Amino acid sequence: CTSLVAEDNAGRLYHARNLDFGLFLGWDVKNESWKIPEYLRPLTVNLNFQRNNKTVFKSTNFAGYVGMLTGMRPGTFTLTMNERFSIDGGYIGIIEWILGKRDGIWMSFLTRSVLENATSYAQAKDQLAKTKMLAPAYYILGGNQSGEGCVITRSRTAALDIWELDIKHGIWYVLETNYDRWKDPLFLDNRRIPAMKCMNQTTQANISVETIYDVLSTKPVLNKLTTYTTLMEISEGTFESYLRDCPNPCMPW
Amino acid sequence: QFVPPYTEDCRRGTYPPSGPTFKGIVPWYKINLDLAPRVRWNQLINDKKVELTSLIQVIKNLANDFFPSGKLIEIVDKSLAPLVDTLPSPFNEELKGIADVSGVPLGEVMLFNIFYEVFTV
Numbered sequence A: 001c002t003s004l005v006a007e008d009n010a011g012r013l014y015h016a017r018n019l020d021f022g023l024f025l026g027w028d029v030k031n032e033s034w035k036i037p038e039y040l041r042p043l044t045v046n047l048n049f050q051r052n053n054k055t056v057f058k059s060t061n062f063a064g065y066v067g068m069l070t071g072m073r074p075g076t077f078t079l080t081m082n083e084r085f086s087i088d089g090g091y092i093g094i095i096e097w098i099l100g101k102r103d104g105i106w107m108s109f110l111t112r113s114v115l116e117n118a119t120s121y122a123q124a125k126d127q128l129a130k131t132k133m134l135a136p137a138y139y140i141l142g143g144n145q146s147g148e149g150c151v152i153t154r155s156r157t158a159a160l161d162i163w164e165l166d167i168k169h170g171i172w173y174v175l176e177t178n179y180d181r182w183k184d185p186l187f188l189d190n191r192r193i194p195a196m197k198c199m200n201q202t203t204q205a206n207i208s209v210e211t212i213y214d215v216l217s218t219k220p221v222l223n224k225l226t227t228y229t230t231l232m233e234i235s236e237g238t239f240e241s242y243l244r245d246c247p248n249p250c251m252p253w
Numbered sequence B: 001q002f003v004p005p006y007t008e009d010c011r012r013g014t015y016p017p018s019g020p021t022f023k024g025i026v027p028w029y030k031i032n033l034d035l036a037p038r039v040r041w042n043q044l045i046n047d048k049k050v051e052l053t054s055l056i057q058v059i060k061n062l063a064n065d066f067f068p069s070g071k072l073i074e075i076v077d078k079s080l081a082p083l084v085d086t087l088p089s090p091f092n093e094e095l096k097g098i099a100d101v102s103g104v105p106l107g108e109v110m111l112f113n114i115f116y117e118v119f120t121v
Helices: A035-043 A090-098 A107-117 A121-130 A192-202 A209-216 B042-066 B071-086 B091-102 B106-113
Strands: A002-007 A013-020 A044-051 A054-062 A070-073 A077-083 A137-142 A149-154 A159-164 A173-176 A226-233 A238-244 B022-025 B028-032
Touching: A002 A077, A002 A137, A002 A149, A002 A192, A002 A209, A013 A070, A013 A077, A013 A137, A013 A209, A035 A044, A035 A226, A035 B042, A044 A238, A044 B042, A054 A107, A070 A107, A077 A107, A077 A121, A090 B071, A107 A121, A121 A137, A121 A149, A121 A159, A137 A173, A149 A173, A173 A192, A192 A209, A209 A226, A209 A238, B028 B042, B042 B071, B042 B091, B042 B106, B071 B091, B071 B106, B091 B106
Parallel strands: A044 B028
Antiparallel strands: A002 A013, A002 A173, A013 A226, A044 A054, A054 A070, A070 A077, A077 A137, A137 A149, A149 A159, A226 A238, A238 B022
16 A cells, blocks of 8 residues: 655645555456455445434445545544554454454554544544554544644554654655555565655645646556555545556556 | 566656546445444445455455365354454444345455454564
């Protein structure tokens, strides 16, 4: 996955993501693609969760999946989740859950719970940073005020790092793939540098929904695992999702 | 670049989406949180029943490639289904509703919903 939060010169906040999933889960020789993304695309839907006929939050989701990976609470915050691979991975949390130790929460359930219940950026950030989870993750959170954007690197028990927008010091975007920001990405899977190169070329003055779509359409940020691209802008309430494909030549991940 | 990682110059002018990297727009559905958890996904699952069943079948086929005896899916069906009751509300009831409408066994619906956790390793 690739997720980013960016702020333009006028203080507008953009949040976007490519959802990549299905690595090593079956290769379709005929179509030269991974099987799981092929089957996930027709299941991809935008959901408008309403209470009393009013929107509580919106999300891009897969039919049959009740947790959330991408969402917006209109006017309040935007949220995406990227997978974080770790030896202390989710399988340990699942085993603990099966054995009856149930003090952690499933990570996509936490995303949904925050989208459904948190009423401010600060509250969302606090819940995402402090709630005990069953698996490690990256939470990418955007707010509705200048400077409100961060990447929360989570282990199962704690926030290891919170990387925030810092406009005064030139950090006008934060961008996360699937690696801790203080470590180099795997040399075979470096989407971070190409994505940052394109963001830097775009410049803060020209950042918009359109130019962010350009960044997320550039290989290898776009790759064979990319199922959908979601673009969000909090002040206008923009929430757009598009199914993606990566014709050859294209990186398998 | 025609060798991996097939890096290219930063794209320009790709929006509005079109061309070979665009596979289509994503449809909208309303989920009414005022409805009981067990029925709030009914319309969506009715519309996507075939696609959901196809995905679960692909996952089962992959599992059977690794464990041809079919034991793994047997374990999923028998062992994961009771775990649904350990999930917090409203997730437990929502998963049961999805299984009811789709006809997919509850354990397999549960497996789909913990996919992300499983694959963090």
